[in-house]
Amino acid sequence: MSTVTKRKFISIGSFILGFGFFGALDGIIFHQILQWHSVIMDTTRAGQIVSDGVFHLAVTIALVIGGFLLWLGGNPTEHTKGLRMLIGGFLIGGGTFNFVEGIINHHILQIHRVKPGDPNALMYDLLFLASGILLILIGFMIRRVATSKMKAMDA
Template sequence: MNLGKGRESAVTIDTKRKLIIIGSFLMGFGTLGALDGVIFHQLLQWHSVVMETSRQGQIISDGLFHLAVTITLIAGGIVLWLGGKPTDISKGIRLLAGFFLIGGGIFNVVEGLINHHLLQIHRVKPGDPNALMYDVAFLACGIFLILIGYIIRRNTGVKYEV
């Protein structure tokens, strides 16, 4: 079925835009997850995903966490690859950067609210007298990333959120 050149281009640009939004969001989410795992779990050794278990349980829970963020990064990379070059659409780089930061911020907020506050399976720095300060700072960093991402994205002309 021939949709005509104008219609075909509009669908292609809209699809590219959606793929860039989804892919960059996944890349941001996965990147902040990977940084959380590397910095807080491995380098600083402040916490594991599940603290109230044996050392082996902590290693397994961290391994599953790293597997999940790796899958998220791979999925984001594939979706971005399918979307093509961001420069092929108007303000594509702003769209990519904005949703990357929004995705990273969402990771911090979701992980912080669920794991630190609702489920209480770990804190950013458990056992520290200022543990709540670390948890709040973690959430604040996430909110800051979301706001910066939104500011970058808002001038892209995108009227929808995927």
């Protein structure tokens, strides 16, 4: 397998792993520990448990796929700035989860809020979106340093 292909596996795998990891964190922290919300709030308790279960299954599948792609990519330290590619992709994936989930579920579909019923619910939703944007920006900064150095070495 070529070095370029392995780098693509690391790049895509780290993004999917980050997406799944931050989805799992969302489910563990907000759904289970804090019990602030479920995926679908306007249903019975059993419906909320089922919706959370489907959500956990989806993020677990993302974790497995991301891990498999990273395994195909091999050791990231064997590639020029491979560890930065991995960390950057992971943060971009996690930030993308927070941003996309926040926009779709909190604002467009309005199936739940980060902390429903709280007088500051909008603030929690906006902070969740901001955390996604911040993670994406940090991830891109880390990857950009890695990508620009790789291109300079390839030239």
